[in-house]
Amino acid sequence: MVLLKIEDLKVHFPIRGGFFRTVVDYVRAVDGITFELSEGETYGLVGESGSGKSTTGKAVVKLNDVTSGRILFEGQDLSKLSFGQMKPYRKDIQMIFQDPYSSLNPKKRVVDIIAEPLRNYERLSVGEEKKIIQNYLDKVGLSPDSMYKYPHEFSGGQRQRIGIARALTLKPKLIIADEPVSALDVSVQAQVLNFLQDLQKEFKITYLFIGHDLSVIRHMCDRMGVMYRGRLVEEGTSDEIYENPQHIYTKRLIAAIPDLNPESREKKTHLRKRVENEYKQYRSKYFDDKGRAYDLKLISDTHRVALP
């Protein structure tokens, strides 16, 4: 079943200038993208910085204004809702942020951080609230006495887990994870990734996983979309994208992933040179005269590529 459907989403930011600070142009951060997430799957959005992947994620929770297009969550178009009307849906869509150091309020205790979403939606007695929070702390592997500590007393991985516990308390159906492990060390990253997978199994959560680390995305996601300058250039299952990239930009991105096997160094350099030449030669073929990627076309049941 489709949980979230994004249709021709556009997020444009005005550039102001001139004498009266009039709008002179727009930054087309997201420029018409369409994709959908089924219940219980993990969908990855990859792209380089500035490709609009985080803007897309934020638009879904309405942290950004939507210029045009529709965001259908269980059939309801979120983009048209007012702040107040959005309230019941905020409960179902939660977000995990990239930087565990700046996304937790340093002046609040862990208990208040985790209980904040809960207090917005439910009237619970202190005892009930405490029980729920203890339960979630246990789930994310933090000891019960960490409830009355402050964020600075925790390591990066632990903080990210506090952020995850906060996202979980309202039993959301969809979690938008905006680069949840980019700020973490490899071993801590492994811990958080395993943990996100366990939660998915337990609560049947759907993830929109945003990231720039292609090996992490491949590890986590069933399907993924590759973004470039506000447009999707390719979409398909992880295997299709990695084994059989069709768009020149995807090819280049996949070729750039560093390889763990030192023996295959030369092969890799060779491949990169070839892809780079191809990129230089055929680049214009893959983009229209304004430099925009074409609309996606189906090339197999699940694989869509932006070809003319």
Added chain:
Amino acid sequence: MKKPILQIENLTTSFKIKDKYYMAVDHVSFSVSENEIVAVVGESGCGKSALALSIMRLHNNQRTKIEGEIKYKERNIVSITEAQMNKVRGKDIGIIFQEPLTALNPLMTVGDQIEENLTFHTKLSKEKKRLRTLELLTQVGIPFPTRTYKQFPHELSGGMRQRVMISIAIACNPSLVIADEPTTALDVTIQAQILELLQSIQKETKMGIILITHDLSVVAEVADRIVVMYAGQVVEIGTVKQIFAKPLHPYTRSLLNSIPSAVTNKQRLHVIEGIVPSIVNMNRDSCRFSPRIPWIPRHAHEESPELHEVAPDHLVRCTCYKHFYFQDHRGVKITNGIT
């Protein structure tokens, strides 16, 4: 046998915390030869950046104590004066910092920042300096050197800024460059370009590079030798081939097993139990990795572990690697992590 450019022997860097000194870099020894890339790998807090700053002597000398020897071409740079060190820094040893936006001066143009280095270390005329700077900008692959010369760092993209950092580091043709996480803040495609650039510069100048990173896949791409650090100590040292084909120390093996590699299938990632010990309350006498592999019996570890040579140029600390295996959540042995 290649001539070593830099020889580090028993380097110990201690920081003063509440009137007591604590070792952040603990008796580290290794060397770098010309035309060689030595990667120093470890997680945050393992002392790899402290090591880099010790070589450059960039620590606050009121609160830091550096012992041991750092021999740059037979000359011990630990004991020389600050004025002498200023002549080494930037001229003989260059450094590339992680975050180019904070490492570059936002109020100076790119050209001025590169020339600053040349002014300090050479006696070139103004015009010659300008030409050299433009030449450097071309060398690091900046598309419009004359325009970039007059631009400020904020006008450039992350990849371009990192290229400017590299051009500053190599301005005086140093024989050694320390690259402290040079690609961590960059996108994969840019990362690939920057790594390629470093390699091509190295080919021309035959300089030695110390690459400090936490990203093992970057190491596999470019390095010749690897130094794995944990809690301030070197736990394993060897050539890239040795370490990736036959990692021995439990820490190295655990790290390699926790990477979601782009090639393998969706297995569960290995998680290293516990946390990195803080330098203040750390048990320094036993194997420092032992609290994180509690299922390995105590007798497998050594008292005050030493580095053992297991193959030519391949050193491993402690004897616990002989007994180490991975276990699943039920405590059943699954693999020893050596394939």
